[in-house]
Amino acid sequence: MSRFINPFTDVGFKRIFEVLKHMETLQRLPFKARKAVFKKLEEITDIASLSKEERMKYDESIKVYRDNLVTRAAAIEEGKKEANIATARNMKADGLPVDFIVKYTGLTAEEIEAIGLE
Template sequence: MGRFINPFTDVGFKRIFGQSVHKDLLIDFLNNLLEGEKQIKDISFLDKELLPEFQGDRGTIYDIYCTTESGEEFIVEMQNCEQAYIRERAIYYLCRAMSRQGERGANWKFNLKAVYGIFFLNFEMKDSEGNFRTDVVLSDRDTHVPFSDKLRFVFLQLPCFKKEESECENDFERWIYVLKNMETLQRLPFKARKSVFEKLEQIVDIASLSKEERMKYDESIKVYRDQLATLDFAEQKGRAEGFVEGTLDVARRMKAMLIPVETISLATGLSLDEIAGL
């Protein structure tokens, strides 16, 4: 095991971004993510139970829910494994957070606060064209003029971030580099450049964990690895089944062309009895 925690585990991710005592880390990350757009000065963590949990998400999806001093809401998620409806899931959670702002009575005038979804993805989305960062906003289809700033989706595909330490051009890229490589590093870079990285190093050092924290972290590592192993097995099994079906299809086609079964057997590796049964 390396010197620093794995930020892709539940305990690791929430230790970095989900603790009120260290909320300056999340504030700094969000400000760098939205540099030039807004400057967050304070956040408050909201009740996690406001976001429903699904059993299938355990070990692969971790979320943090907070609000800024101006009332804007942020849902920050780490997702480790690809889902068929990842975009729909993001829309659902942000719209659900938006709908909770509604108030009973005729005096409420739909004065909604913006809801942001920040999604760390430890995989590549389908049809994403390999872009590290995808920003989704509400705008006119043809003119691209903004329609509303109340919903914002930011997807960060970590495998698509290829920069090395010396190539990082700003603090946002430095954050991503550190998060992506944390478990393999022996020191955290950029400490001399910005104090937040020095504080981050102290928080993520495994040696700084208490006995109870270490037990929780070890369990989260186990859940994380078990889940990834299960998904990897399913993927390999699917490829193997696809290969077998492809071989059978080729054999059927060759058989339909009246190619001798001995030749089909040599070409596909199927036995004569298997070919006869097609």
């Protein structure tokens, strides 16, 4: 299911109308915030005007983009974990207590015990 509003459906029209109904509130917003609201409305109408084929391509490109974000976040987390393991290895080699290493690396005591000294 798409996150975007189709203004050509009853539900989509009602949701956009709800935004427009609060124009007084929009006028009280700072210019940058108002600009962001109308930019979002413009994006919604642009997407709604796509043909079925274009919409499928658009949805697929959004899916690929989101997949890339998730993959990147996972890689960053994995890199952090590897860095913490390297730090824990050095701390363990220096003879620091396990509870101290747990506190500063975020690793579990079991993970620290499993780390071999190279």
